Amino acid sequence: MAHKSQAASVSQIFDQISARKTRKVSVADVLDAFGHRAFGALMFVFAAPLALPMPPGASAILGAPLMFITAQWMLGRRTLWLPKFLLERTMSMSDFRAVTTKMTPYLERLERRMRPRLTFMYNRVGDRLLGAVCFLLSIIVFLPIPFGNMLPSFAIAAFAIGAAERDGVAAIVGWIATILSVLVLAVLSKAIIAAVIVFFVTLAHIF
Template structure:
């Protein structure tokens, strides 16, 4: 009979990185998503939003961002409705990863993605066009920065560095009433992230990461930073939309003048 690990009771005083590290140890060789969500307790909302937002920032084919936007919208809606814990479909909660693989991921040394390393180390950046075009070779320090090195910090170490910037502050920004507002805002950001707007997915994605850290660490300063990021996202999307509408009107008038 396969031993079943009992998840540690949620400890609201533990940092996000401490919880992640503790999940790497258990009797069951498989780590389920349910165990991960339960380990974060009430902070599960911020943890899931943070992880999905980080994954959404990776390069994906057109429409790939919507895959992450849908669960973020679901989690944010639950947060706005003041649910006590995260609810996800049963089939998704049963998703597993080998605990040994999980530990290796946390201990893996940070490096740029393989495709980016190959492009920087072997390629050049074209600038301009036509007769004014030129090719820029990346400098040695840029090439050195993206190389995969055994002395580079691990994923867990990088997360702990980010956590040092956060701490419980401004409790009024992380209370129950604030959760309702933050949940609604995260829904809007996830919807923006799914829009086919140039760079329109990166800005909402980064803002969702900031909100996720603020929720997990109970940091009102990060929540305020998320609100500022939301305003910037709204202005950017509005400007892009206005530009697109103006271009469509201009093309329409041009065709009208032809006929």
């Protein structure tokens, strides 16, 4: 694997996408730009916004792609596959630039503190374990649990940026956030049970 100094950082790749003279940016564009690091990068893109207060319904929109991505990480896929309807999702370049402009200073500050370390946490077995944890967290994110998806989203974002930068310390932060998520969700157990029932009833009506 290339040393961090030899590979563009996540923020630099976002800047490269922002510099393109196109009117829209699709999920496919982001996938192509990140190449072999697409798992971590796209997980971060979808999870990080949900770690902050978001309008109702945002978790359902961003949570669905998270489930697709984390499930494949759990299964050990080397390349990321997304269905066509997700790949074709777009946002205007002006909106993409506005988001990256706000996000980049924080991301750059984070990246300056990150480097490849404790990389033993990212191997075939470790990746599947992290993928399984993130998949379970993404299901929680997708469910309509009031205030129940911010910590799981933060945990996924930490695992994701750690995977993209091969920094095991970020994974440790992700594990801490996961434990805290479980504790918080235990308190909200009644809401979780009700949400799970609604989720499976909805699936039953769809299929």
